[in-house]
Amino acid sequence: MSTDTLVTPPEQSAPTIPEVNYLTKEYGLRSWLLTGDHKRIAILYLISLSFFFCIGGTMAGLIRLQLLTPHADLMSSDTYNKVFTMHGVIMVFLFLVPSVPATLGNFLIPMMIGARDLALPKINLLSWYLYVIGGILVLYTMISGGVDTGWTFTTPLSTHYVNTNVLSTCLAVFIAGFSSILTGLNFLITIHKMRAPGMTWFRLPLFVWAHYAASVQMVLATPVVAIAITLLMLERMIGIGIFDPTKGGDPLLFQHLFWFYSHPAVYIMILPGMGVISEVVSTFSRKRVFGYTAVAFSSVAIAVFGFFVWAHHMFIMGISNYAVLVFSLLTMLVAVPSAIKIFNWAFTLYKGSITFEAPMLYAFGFMGLFTIGGMSGVFLGSAGTDIHLTETYFIVAHFHFVMVGGMLMAFLSGIHFWWSKVTGRMYSEKMSQMAAVVTFIGFNLTFFPQFVLGMLGMPRRYASYPPEFQALNILSTAGASILGAGYLLAAFSLLWSLKYGAVAGNNPWRATGLEWQTQSPPLTENFTEAPIMDHEAYDYAWLERQNSRDEVPHGE
């Protein structure tokens, strides 16, 4: 058991924040804005992502306030259309797609595989700048009157029938898409070419496998939405006729090209979150992930199958019945790998030594809510029921369950889990646990009534509704305020810890993984010498042997 395979961690009996780390290496704005360090870029992303999440969240608040009453009391229909469009555009393109990959992925992947940085640091920085430019364009759109087509830019509404800022939004999405492509590209190269000696594919943490699968989708699917948006912009600017029925074009072509990306996009959004859950569930059950190979391959399977099902977003739009049949069948197939993961996590928990720190609470929330959301997807994938449920609140509830109950909880789980690695400090456990519970309660109260509303027939994207739906809408809005409070509490706990949090030491969770064998916060070059991986993933026995002499105080 060679102890020189990894950096000898600093003295753990009375941990202090190491003086030399990636945060203290250089000071000044230029050192941040021109950095090549993947960890600093991750922090830049985290700050900008949080900013846009707040704006998207405010939009959500406005939506829920509007829907407190059956009539369009707060905003007119036109304004409401702009609000939900902005909510969708910001949350999908500026938050969910980059959330875990650009923050946790950027920070951790090199460390998890034993590398000094990502393969292309300058491209990494460029991807952040592209994200910021996309974000600024979205802000410009909001200031100059907004856009009201829905985040899906359905033609011919977006090409011929609205006078709002479609072009600037499309340009923003185009640019943000390139940010995503560059991130995925970087991950693929890094994972293939820069693993440390001994780090075989099947010793990689499942977090890395999940990001690999998502990166394949980022690289291959995003260009198709880029061309869809380019054609949309040309149609709008010059009237080329490609989506215009009067000139022989087909509006559905836009939807084919758009959803060819946007369906894999949902897997781009969820796979990294699933990677987080694998890590968290393992660590807080003190047990290796059950069926490592199955989880690894199911990530890849989700990525592959995810490319074949896009037209299930178009069942009622006018595609042929045969296409409906084929895509409906394929959609049933794509649910299987996701279910495999849930089974594997459940079996990881079985006979594990479970503790309930905040990351684990969020992970439990994920498993329950993602399962419900996923199962509701089966109703939607089955074409017969989809005809009745599509474009109602059932769909809204479905995707919020998987994206907010699933992905956002996974994001928060990961942020809390690796917070000590990123900052060197522990968040307040009590506050964060409370935030997790409040979020869970608020989430269910917000979105479960929406399943019922959808089944009862309330359409989505409407500023007003029949009065008989009001009670459920009030429940939903009440839940939204609790949900918002939960997020604020979580944010407060994290920010509080920056000044007052206990010093974490290098491995407060006693987790396996190369990133936990280094100091917190890490050195700029991650490792002082190249680590050699000589044990399997999630090898807790190895960890015990490593740390048998160390007392690692777990910060309060």
Place this chain on the structure above:
Amino acid sequence: MSEHTHTIVGPKVYVSILFALLAGTALTVWASFVDLGVWNPVIALAIATTKAMLVVLYFMHVRYSTKLTKLAIAAGIFLLLTLISMTLADYVSRAWGSW
């Protein structure tokens, strides 16, 4: 695989590929002026694909590249074919009527 260890493709190969490509161009132009009915587009695409393969294998050195490169290219082409075929399948089957 680095520059130092991999095969350096020489001018002889490049010249022969050049002539093959020029011949293919002549062939495809000639074929478009001959009425072959439904086979015209098939032949045009076949010739174009052959030319593209020659460029990919020899000019772009894929013949001498790692398995990873070949796998990545295959994955991309497979996905492109999926996009084209499944989208076209919708359009073609619309004409078939309800069932």
Place this chain on the structure above:
Amino acid sequence: MENSPAVAELRADRPSYLRHHFQSVEQQADASNFAMWLFLLTELMFFGGLFTAYLIYRNWYFAAFVAGSHQLNVIWGTLNTVVLILSSFTMAMGVWCAETARKSGLVLCLILTFILGLCFLGIKSVEYTEKFEKHHVPGQHYSLSSFLYPDTDEAATAAGDKPLPLDMARHTEVYFSLYFAMTGMHALHMIIGIGILVFMIVRARAGAYTVGHVTFVENFGLYWHFVDIVWIYLFALLYLISRH
């Protein structure tokens, strides 16, 4: 820190072009080669969307596509194809020169590629100008007269076109939308490539690519060949529809 093995590794035996996060020149060259291939895959999917649109509308509006295709000049198109194939050849030869440290050969090949690229763009602009003058650019000024009254149009008469019914004539605008979108996107990629060639010619003359570090030239070659392949398909699909 000063004497740690990591710092020593940073100093000894490391050529200046080896970035700090790579272990070896091989790893760096490998990684950047893979990076370029992944980028080309994104380009493949990007153009792929356009090809999908093309195939759909060609299937639906074949007569309009035939009429539209007859408006393109086969001679210019074939010439452009030959020009690009030659430029791919000169680019591949350039890579060989870099790999075998033939500096003047490399510079010559890059300059030839550059000139051939400019030829292509020159011919393209001649074609575009002609399209503009005949009001075949989609948008406000698009004119259907060449298709409704083919005897007023040289190219249509030469190809023996019959007049199209009004709705099919309208669909020719979709053909030209795709023509301009696809060749325009292709031309944009050519322009970017030519710009990079200028940079490379300057650097090659300074000897930057003949000291063992040929990655930039090789990767640019990949890009250039890809742009050539796109044109090979564009030529077959846009220019050669039913010329008999």
